[in-house]
Amino acid sequence: MDYTQTFAISAAGMNVERMRVEVAALNLANANTVQGVDGRSYQPLRVVAEARLSAGASADAAGGFASLVSSAAGDIDAALQAGPQVRVIAAGVMPRMVYEPGHPLANERGFVAYANVDPATEMVSMMSATRAYEANVSAMNTARTLALRALDIGSNA
Template sequence: MSNFTHSLGIAASGMEAQAMRLRHVSENIANADTPGYHRKITSFKSVVERGETTGEVRLGDVKLDPRELARILDPGHPMADENGYYDGSNVDLVVEIADAREAQRSYEANLRMFDQARQMSQSLLDLLRR
């Protein structure tokens, strides 16, 4: 049974990591029009216990995208400089939507793996009860 619980733990960690990634992607989309906003970039790291990888993943450090902010010409904007420009954000909505779709699909794959391991575990218990 420990292999089944280990499989459940791996799938659950993947779902949790993808849910957090989707949260950061959502924040990026929500702040796409916020002046001075830097896109958040997420990464994953393997969980290591007693010097060995467990197969589980966690969300790594969240970093800000170092790309330059878009310069927007709008002389009437309250944040505009003497030339009429202000710093926009460096969020690309096409990239964010693609990242959101990838996170969603990865979450669904982990959910299917979790459900499959749960069903196999239940089938084994049913066989042992007979």
């Protein structure tokens, strides 16, 4: 059995989860930033991980999931090499308006535009990413233990 595929899967998962933790930390760091003088405010970010499909694979209505599985079955090595496609995108939410008439950046009605970051959502995202990262580390350690035991059995035979 080739354990490098198992290690590659776990490593790809750890990369995605590390990125999710970094983005959640960035969002939390900018939770209380105000809209700048130029009118732009911080947009919360989201990590989107998608499976990379081979050139001929598509999830159209005619084939659906079965066609994806059959087209990717012979191309597993290429899919493992590529890993998931990870993008960081802006959430596109409106700023959170807070009434602070004495603030230097308040508008004519006395409202200040803050980044619309929900700290509870970001903390949950960070905790779930940390747990998923730990699960990938555990899977990699299990595969490593199995490989070492297989080598021990082979050397004792």
